[in-house]
Amino acid sequence: MQRPWVPQEMSLPPRLDPELRTSRVRPRYALLINPFYPKDPHASFGKHVLTPTLALTSIAGATPGNWEVTYWDENLLQGPPPWEPFPQVVGITVHLTFAQRAYALAKWYRCRGARVILGGLHILSCPNEAAPHADALAIGEGVQLWPRILQDVEADNLQKVYQATYHRPYREDPAPRRNLLPSESFLTTASLIATRGCHNRCGFCYLATDGLKMPYQMRDVDQVVDEFQATGQPYGVFTDNNLGSRPDYLRQLCKALRPLEKIWSAAVTIDVTDDPSLVREMALAGCTGVFVGLESLENDNLTDARKRTPRPADYARRVAILHDYGIQVNGSFVLGFDHDRKTVFEKTAAWIEENRLECATFHILTPYPGTPLFKQMEAESRLLHRNWTLYDTGHVVFRPRHMTPEELAEGYAWCYRRLFSHRSIWRRRPADPRAVLPYLAMSYLYKRSNRLWHFLIQHRLTAQVWRPLVELTRRRHLTLRKRLADPKSPLIAPAVVAAGV
Numbered sequence: 371m372q373r374p375w376v377p378q379e380m381s382l383p384p385r386l387d388p389e390l391r392t393s394r395v396r397p398r399y400a401l402l403i404n405p406f407y408p409k410d411p412h413a414s415f416g417k418h419v420l421t422p423t424l425a426l427t428s429i430a431g432a433t434p435g436n437w438e439v440t441y442w443d444e445n446l447l448q449g450p451p452p453w454e455p456f457p458q459v460v461g462i463t464v465h466l467t468f469a470q471r472a473y474a475l476a477k478w479y480r481c482r483g484a485r486v487i488l489g490g491l492h493i494l495s496c497p498n499e500a501a502p503h504a505d506a507l508a509i510g511e512g513v514q515l516w517p518r519i520l521q522d523v524e525a526d527n528l529q530k531v532y533q534a535t536y537h538r539p540y541r542e543d544p545a546p547r548r549n550l551l552p553s554e555s556f557l558t559t560a561s562l563i564a565t566r567g568c569h570n571r572c573g574f575c576y577l578a579t580d581g582l583k584m585p586y587q588m589r590d591v592d593q594v595v596d597e598f599q600a601t602g603q604p605y606g607v608f609t610d611n612n613l614g615s616r617p618d619y620l621r622q623l624c625k626a627l628r629p630l631e632k633i634w635s636a637a638v639t640i641d642v643t644d645d646p647s648l649v650r651e652m653a654l655a656g657c658t659g660v661f662v663g664l665e666s667l668e669n670d671n672l673t674d675a676r677k678r679t680p681r682p683a684d685y686a687r688r689v690a691i692l693h694d695y696g697i698q699v700n701g702s703f704v705l706g707f708d709h710d711r712k713t714v715f716e717k718t719a720a721w722i723e724e725n726r727l728e729c730a731t732f733h734i735l736t737p738y739p740g741t742p743l744f745k746q747m748e749a750e751s752r753l754l755h756r757n758w759t760l761y762d763t764g765h766v767v768f769r770p771r772h773m774t775p776e777e778l779a780e781g782y783a784w785c786y787r788r789l790f791s792h793r794s795i796w797r798r799r800p801a802d803p804r805a806v807l808p809y810l811a812m813s814y815l816y817k818r819s820n821r822l823w824h825f826l827i828q829h830r831l832t833a834q835v836w837r838p839l840v841e842l843t844r845r846r847h848l849t850l851r852k853r854l855a856d857p858k859s860p861l862i863a864p865a866v867v868a869a870g871v
């Protein structure tokens with residue numbers, strides 16, 4: 371089998387020079403780092419520069435005015451993180467897949483005199499593992515903690531652990547500071563977030579982590595709209611776990627977004643189609659694509675995962691409702707559940723083609739530490755190892771029930787090969803002939819062009835190349851909206867911008 375192409379800088383982090391001598395610490399200067407993680411060569415490299423995480427821009431938004439703050443994302447392939455001027459505080463966001471890199475960065479900066487604060491999902495689930503690597507841990511909601519942490523640094527009174535809950539009203543959070551982002555490096559810097567949490571608690575999701583209490587919270591729609599407007603970007607990506615958990619709120623948000631004449635995509639669960647009039651509101655408000663966790667086509671897998679969702683037999687009808695309103699569907703599928711047999715790969719791929727999903731994302735079932743799934747796998751002695759770097763949903767880290775780990779890994783790679791094949795792209799073309807050309811352009815540019823993405827990322831050309839295409843899509847979408855708003859006009863709508871998280 372031919373290995374997919376992956377350049378070294380997409381699989382290995384930049385080198386941290388152990389000999390490097392730095393200048394003296396600059397007081398009240400904080401550097402925030404999003405660490406490097408290896409990219410899955412089976413999937414599109416484009417998704418890594420679609421839109422930035424809000425973790426650190428949110429923290430930056432809470433930084434007191436007497437502190438200077440900068441942002442560094444190692445995944446933008448611009449070499450090792452900065453050291454000149456040398457920061458007094460380094461804040462690092464940590465997910466399990468890049469925990470090792472975060473610890474290496476922490477060590478490098480601590481050796482040279484910075485105080486290192488670690489926060490993020492992995493710190494919440496594995497604080498004991500992280501503690502030796504940091505001067506302080508921020509467990510849970512970081513926006514509340516950050517100003518206190520900096521005050522304590524100033525007073526030379528830094529505590530080992532800071533803890534916050536997710537109960538404070540979400541609307542009280544300051545807006546993320548998106549102006550710190552290198553806007554030329556992302557397809558859009560309008561990462562938006564309107565809600566926190568999800569009405570589900572699937573056993574494999576990080577939201578089911580032991581001790582994490584995250585009630586569903588919504589920000590005021592005006593706040594969200596103002597932030598979107600302030601970005602000046604034509605395309606926004608909602609990074610909410612599930613923008614559709616409260617349909618009444620989503621409807622309100624759509625009404626407020628509609629006058630902006632922008633386009634956007636979001637993650638939702640398929641029950642958003644319970645009421646097609648809500649889907650219509652989404653389209654009228656500029657929604658061009660949704661990322662939907664369909665997870666599995668087997669009822670028993672969904673029951674095991676405790677996902678409250680319409681049954682797979684009804685998925686096709688629901689996908690068609692989204693398509694009717696010109697909304698692209700990026701279906702997310704998890705492979706390796708206990709009721710999956712070796713037939714799952716072919717069956718899933720065929721279903722995706724039959725229902726003409728413009729895009730799909732495959733994930734190998736991955737037990738995140740602290741989740742019910744992790745406990746189950748541990749109790750059944752099915753975990754193969756605890757090398758978190760490989761817990762990235764692109765590697766098999768447990769023993770599947772009805773196949774070998776190798777068969778699952780090969781089936782996963784096969785699914786991506788099939789999805790990105792000319793034949794599959796063609797089979798999934800939209801029903802409306804007018805939408806075929808933009809769809810093909812998008813599919814080839816987004817999914818079959820990792821060499822191009824690599825070049826664009828390295829040379830910071832992502833925005834320059836993509837934004838004209840995005841603007842074109844926005845204009846086409848405005849035409850669609852006019853037709854949709856006219857009750858006499860038939861449905862069917864072309865759409866181009868993929869929701870590609």
Ligand code: B12
Nearest residue numbers: 407418423424425461463467489490508511512576609611
């Ligand atoms: C944007 C996003 C991406 C982007 C950017 C990722 C990046 N790291 O740069 C892209 C598209 C590239 C991406 C890719 C992937 N992602 Co992603 N992604 C997200 C998403 C949708 C939004 C993140 C966000 O902005 N959250 C909002 C911020 C404000 O919340 P937060 O990160 O928790 O931060 C808060 C606290 O944790 C804390 N905090 C965080 N960091 C710090 C640091 C300091 C110093 C302090 C004080 C506090 C603090 O304060 C913040 C404010 O309260 C989340 C889902 C979600 N809604 O969170 C998934 C999510 C993070 N992704 C996930 C996964 C699995 C992936 C992939 C592995 C999937 C795949 N197979 O391709 C890849 C690879 C990336 C990787 N290895 O991590 C999982 C992670 C699960 C886990 N337990 O680690 C999530 C949670 C989705 C999910 N429901 O499972 N992703």
Ligand code: SF4
Nearest residue numbers: 568570571572575611
């Ligand atoms: S529906 Fe999605 S976001 Fe919600 S708990 Fe399940 S996997 Fe997590």
